[in-house]
Amino acid sequence: MGRWHRLAEPMGLLYGDAAVAAVRQGMALWLMGGAVAFSFVRLIEGAQVSAPLPVGDVPADWQSVLGRLVAPVPDAGLPAGAQVMGILNATPDSFSDGGQHDTREAAVRAGRAMAEAGCRVLDIGGESTRPGSVVITPAQEWERVGPVIKGLRQEVPQVALSVDTRNSLVMERALEAGVAVINDVTALQHDARALPLLAEHDCGIVLMHMRGTPQTMEQYAVYSDVACEVVRELGARVEAAEAAGIARKRLMVDPGFGFAKTAAQNVELLRRCLLLANLGCRVVFALSRKRMIGDMTGEATPAARDAGTQAASLQAMPLGQPVLRVHDVPGMVQALRVWQALYAAKA
Known part of the structure; x- marks a missing residue:
């Protein structure tokens, strides 16, 4: 397992004045260079x-592992600080908002x-990755997202654009059109041309954890320790990107809630999400309206799961500069600002 054989799990979080005092006294450390401190850790070998x-x-031979948790997280091509990433699905079949933004005008209006x-x-997507979704060609995908990207670049040039794609053709054309981030649900495993292509650019990249494909992933939801295995498998994808010539400072990681995970595994992964700090990358949380929120709340309608999405997404806030990917931007922005007012400022 290499360097990911050993992981450290931060615990005992402290905020505000209590965090500052504990760090000054040597009783706590700042997590990922952010404004939340941790005072305890579990060592996993x-x-x-x-x-x-x-x-x-913590023993001396574990200090380098502990150092991973403390190191500030790079911006990876996005604005600094915790960010809300708005979802724009230019698709007819996405599980929550399929068909709502499948014209250029509707998508640009929603983005504004x-x-x-x-x-x-x-984050603009042209191919649904819900379980059992229909596969389309890269050319069809670009026909959906290309006009939206170009329209948003004109209408809201101050906003960073990401494209949610696993196809190198779409990646290349999106980068030419001014996209700042490539968000790949397969962690650059679907298309053999993706890694060398992105090594030639300087965009940010989101590597998401998934096993199998959106059509087959449910059969691969078998783990002995889902949180540790997700971190280790994402670590292997980080290493593959680095080996291809992509600097770690460009990488973000997404634990892939709902992808090759059962309801119980999703809850366990969310509960232990601080393990992701071991990877030293900015973290993307994409929980919005997913079935796991419905499982926890009893809400069957995806569009009615925004409050649950906000509560779950805030679990990522101690992780340096998290990116919270949601459909309901106004609600998530409010929740983020309340969290920051309560916890984020160092005394």
């Missing part, structure tokens, strides 16, 4: 997990409204 240890009692609500990042 293979399948062996220690009891929680005070950060000052999200920007006015405080969103500084928009």
Whole structure:
């Protein structure tokens, strides 16, 4: 497993004045260079997990692992600080908003409204990746997203654009059109040309965890420890990107909630999401309106799951500069600002 055989799990979070005092006294450390501190850690070696240890009692041979949790996270091509990423699905068959933005005019209008609500990042998708979704060609995908990207570049040039795609043809054309981030649900495994292509550019890249494909992933939801395995498998994709010539500072990671995970595994992964700090990359949380929110709340209608989405997404806030990918931008922006008013400022 290489360097990911050993992981450290931060615990005992502290905020505000309490965090500042504990860090000054050597009783806590800042997590990912952010405004939240942790005072305890569990050390995980293979399948062996220690009891929680005070950060000052971590053995010398684990200090490099502990250092991963402390290092500030790079911006990866997006505005600094916690960000809300607005979802624009230019598709007829997405699980929540399929058909709502499948014209250039509708998508651009929606993107402008999200920007006015405080969103500084928009993620445009042209291919649904819901379970059992229909596969389309890269050319068809570009026909959907290309006009939207060009329209948004004209209408809201101050907003960073991301394209949600697994196809190198779409990636290349989107980068030529001014997109800042490539968001790939296969972590650059679907298209053999993706890694060398992106090595030639300087865009940000989101690597999402998934096993199999959107059509087959449900059969691969078998884990002994879902949180550790997701981190280790994402770590392998980070290493593959680096080996292809992509700098780590360009990379973001998405744990892939709902992709090759059962309802119980999604909850466990969310509960232990701070393990993602081991990867040293900016974290993207994409929980919006997913079935796991419905499983936890009993809400069957995707569009009615925004409050649950906001509560779950805030779990990412201690992770340096998280990117919260949602459909309901105004609600998530409000929730983010309340969290920041309560917890984010260092004394």
